[in-house]
Amino acid sequence: MLISADLEGVSGIVHTTETNPGGYDYERGRELMTAEVNAAVAGVFDAEPGAAVVVADAHGPFRNLLPERLDRRVRLVRGKPRPLGMMAGLHEAGDAVLFVGYHARAGTGPAVLAHTSSDALLDVRLDGRPMGEIGLNAVLAGAVGAPVVLLSGDDAACAELAELVPDALTVPVKRALGQAAAETLHPDEARERLRAGAAEAVGRRERVPALVLPGPVRLEVDLYGPYTVDLATLVPGVERAAGGRTVAFTAADVTEAYRLVQLLVQLAQVKPG
Incomplete structure (x- = not known):
């Protein structure tokens, strides 16, 4: 399994000072991100104790997760630049992908910290269809036959994946009120729901088709x-x-x-x- 972890969609996160290194609350953001990833990891192993799990640190500098606090059963990919970016480890990750802490694409609203890869990219389209990080990463997974079985984030991010992959499971951990405002679950509650959701998603992964976009x-x-x-x-x-x-x-x-x-x-x- 591959868990691709972003930060903007983590419970309690609403502002760039919590997501950018050097921000006054970034260190707390890293802790919240690491804890949500561990919750998803626990859910995967609840469903499949023998799973091989790769975690891709997929936010900003790709050096956010606290390695010493991660579940020791996983392998962590961190640092950049690297092949496949947010999806590094895809080829070694087996048959399913989970998105943790994801956000909606640029131009979506209300959506917490919505953007697509960088504020410098106003819109990205594949064959005329708008694609944010959720869509781009999902079709990249589809290229190797891996379905995206779960996403956690705000309600806008969850809706974005549901439109692309209706059979995937989503775990909304906050309701967006704007670009930098949300009604959010308590982190402990979010982690409990994420653990349960990850276990369910892995258990039913055979029912989720990969999102395939043939070339060119x-x-x-x-x-x-x-x-x-x-x-x-x-x-x-x-x-x-x-x-x-x-x-x-x-x-x-x-x-x-x-x-x-x-x-x-x-x-x-x-x-x-």
């Missing part, structure tokens, strides 16, 4: 910065599309499209010389 696929990305558009068009195959801030690329498959999204996030950090 057309990727379109609306970028915040015109300079990033200029840099992106230096990548072979990437073209400037209508609107001035949109780039387009025809990828052989979703894995190639995913890697270009990763590259665009990095290019967005480059400033004019």
Whole structure:
């Protein structure tokens, strides 16, 4: 099993000071994230004691989870850059994927800390369909035949996965009131529900189809910065599309499209010389 763990969708988290290193409450955010991952891990082992579980630290710097506090039965993937980004470990992870602490895509609202990979990416579309991190990661899992069986996060994130994978199980741990406000469960209650949900999701994973998007696929990305558009068009195959801030690329498959999204996030950090 692969558990891909983000931070914005964790119970009690509502603000960037709780999710960004250096923020006054980031250390508490890391503890809450680690505890929710452990709850999901416990649920997996409740359902399948012999499972092999890989946890991908998938937020920001990919160095948020506290290794010494993680369940010792898992293997942890941390640090960046790395192949497959938020889904690192996918090829070794077996037959199911769980998303813990996920958030809704850019442009969704009300949704807590909604964005897609970076604030520099205003919208991402695959074959014309808007895709946030939930969709991009789900189709990447689908490329190796792995279904996404569970997601925890706010109600908007849960609704996003339910639209893509109706048979998946969702665990809403907070109700979004805005970009930086929510009605949230007590962390202990959230962890209990997540443990039970993970056990149920793993037990019924054969009933959840993988989200498969056959190649080739057309990727379109609306970028915040015109300079990033200029840099992106230096990548072979990437073209400037209508609107001035949109780039387009025809990828052989979703894995190639995913890697270009990763590259665009990095290019967005480059400033004019």
